[in-house]
Amino acid sequence: MDVAIVTVGDELLAGDTENTNATWLARQLAERGATVTRMLTIPDDRALIARWVGEFADAFDAVIVTGGLGDTPDDVTVAAVADAFDRDLEVQPDVRERIAEKARQFREADPEYYEQHDFDLDLDETAALPAGARPIQTEESFNPGCVVENVYVFPGFPGELKVMFDSVADEFGGDAVSDAVETATPEGALKDVLDGARERFDVAVGSYPARRGEPGRVKVTGTDPAEVERAIEWVDERVADPE
Incomplete structure (x- = not known):
């Protein structure tokens, strides 16, 4: 929707x-x-x-x-x-x-x-x-x-x-589902990860910079929960864990 x-x-x-x-x-x-x-x-x-x-x-x-x-x-x-x-x-x-x-x-x-x-x-x-x-x-x-x-x-x-x-x-409703990965990777260094996730999976990917002491996030959204989960796992393997 x-x-x-x-x-x-x-x-x-x-x-x-x-x-x-x-x-x-x-x-x-x-x-x-x-x-x-x-x-x-x-x-x-x-x-x-x-x-x-x-x-x-x-x-x-x-x-x-x-x-x-x-x-x-x-x-x-x-x-x-x-x-x-x-x-x-x-x-x-x-x-x-x-x-x-x-x-x-x-x-x-x-x-x-x-x-x-x-x-x-x-x-x-x-x-x-x-x-x-x-x-x-x-x-x-x-x-x-x-x-x-x-x-x-x-x-x-x-x-x-x-x-x-x-x-x-x-x-109001729909099939969209979302999940996110927290990361210490600076937003400017995420381009390859974001592009790679979009190319490999049928999902939308966005990054949210760190603020007020909180880690940054990479958010994945799609209509297939299994596809979103696979994309999240792929992203999580390629970004730095938050400290």
Whole structure:
């Protein structure tokens, strides 16, 4: 399963917010055997989001879009995904009712906040999703996520993202398996080993330099566990053991 990840937000590109969502999602997908083939960060630009979501939806098995869900003017992700599939936005009654109930609960829990901030929620705007989308709603999130064909739209808040992803995690999977060899061999001296493993085995091979006192690693990934094991053994015989 080849997956593309699109993270949306001006704050990510400005460096104001660390893009931990992309790293977390990639790790979750890899653990399930999926392969992340593209990772893209783009601003809160409706046309740009629509363009890349449309292209990636055609090119990959699944696309995950995170960020830009909300009720502020720069939250345009849902509308952009609708544009990517040439769909209108529509309000599903069940989604609207759930948002209204959450708003009521928040209001009862903190009435002073609502009074001080003159909170006036447009339920139709908050509940609007691309026509035909499958909504994803959790207790942690206010704005709904959704699935449109092979595109999954999640919020940008890490806590909300993780819970929402977990609710559909079983829909992601694949045959990719990985293993790694720790080594003291400098990354610059690994070229022959990396090239040799790629030539001899049907696997992808990558090197990760040592950092913070930890040894370097050579990582082997493939779809045949036995082939990955053979490649790992071959690599392990040709690199220096970590001290």
